[in-house]
Amino acid sequence: MTINQERDRVAALEQYVLPQLDVLLRVALALTRNHADAEDLVQDTMLRAYRSIDRFDGRYPRAWLLTILRHAHINRNRRQRPALLADQDAAHRQLAATSDGSDDPESLVVDRKFDGAVAEAFYALPESSRRVVELVDINGLGYQEAATVLSIPIGTVMSRLHRARARMRKQLFDDGFTRKGRR
Amino acid sequence: MKALMRMVRSTDDMASCIEVLRNLDAYLDQEIPDQRAARRIASHLEVCRRCGMRAETITELKASLRRLAPTVDAGALDRLRHFARTLEEQGNDR
Known part of the structure; x- marks a missing residue:
């Protein structure tokens, strides 16, 4: 060279x-x-x-x-064998950090109770969906980029993301977080 | 007047609820490459309360998830930059 x-x-x-x-x-x-x-x-x-x-x-x-x-x-x-499951300690630390604190149900900006519930809904997702949400929503990758990282078709990224968000929305609704007055 | 103009806009310029709900995730993720399709969804969201609320919920969900992002370890970034310099120096020495 x-x-x-x-x-x-x-x-x-x-x-x-x-x-x-x-x-x-x-x-x-x-x-x-x-x-x-x-x-x-x-x-x-x-x-x-x-x-x-x-x-x-x-x-x-x-x-x-x-x-x-x-x-x-x-x-x-x-x-070497990969760590297949999420780091549960980190998950619990994250939950502890987001589920206490201010109590302002009308806040549309940073609502720590809402963030705590979202974190719970996220960690409750099945592993395959959670990985897609982690790459797209948490780390900001595009659909094609997430498909590359996970070695899955882009259509699978989209369907998993859709199912995951529907599931999280349902859990948030069941937890009392509605558009008109969040808990 | 603006609202009236929106109401009389041709239905061709506006997506249906089914079309919006099918493409809402991709729209909010800015993954709709077709500008016209994106505009049709935007027009629908301006006037449809139900779809608009769904869009707001997903937007809030996305924002909240974004706040879950772990802080990148500054020490790790420094060490990786140092590694890049090592690669460069080895390259320049060759």
């Missing part, structure tokens, strides 16, 4: 990879459920991206990186 090509690689790394570190770390955390594993997975992704960066056309860097991250994750799982 020439010096110029190497310089191009370094520039491409800075242009395409570094701005996506935050989202890569979030998605890696969603996949591994463990901070140390997530960091290792992103590091692995960066290394693979750096090695193949001269074949990248510069379009949709996030989608490109998420594909690499997905493959890196699959390879790592061949070596």
Whole structure:
């Protein structure tokens, strides 16, 4: 490889990879459920991206990186058993952090009781739906990006998301959170 | 006057409840690539109370879920940036 090509690689790394570190770390955390594993997975992704960066056309860097991250994750799982279930301790800490505090039923902005109920409804979802909600609603991925990360068709992302939201809406309604006067 | 104009707007410019409910998730996720289809849904949501309320509920749900996002570990980000510099230095040394 020439010096110029190497310089191009370094520039491409800075242009395409570094701005996506935050989202890569979030998605890696969603996949591994463990901070140390997530960091290792992103590091692995960066290394693979750096090695193949001269074949990248510069379009949709996030989608490109998420594909690499997905493959890196699959390879790592061949070596070690993945943590399949959500980190229950983290889930409970999250619930504890969101379900107490201010009592303002009319607030449409940050309503901690509402957030607590949403967190409960989210953690009550079946694993497959919860993963889609986690990527799309919590981490802000697009449908195609979530499909890439989970290796499922985009139509499945859409149907799982729809079912998950319907389920959460029903649970919130049953908990007394209605549009006219939330509990 | 604006409200009146909306009421007399041709039904071609406005989606039906069934169409809206079928596409509401994608609309709120900004995943409807067809601008005209998105406008038809927007027009419907302006005048249909039921669909409008459903849209508001999903929007609130999405906002609340967004607040569940874990804080990214700043230390981890720093270490990954440092790793990028290592890759770059190795590349430049070659």
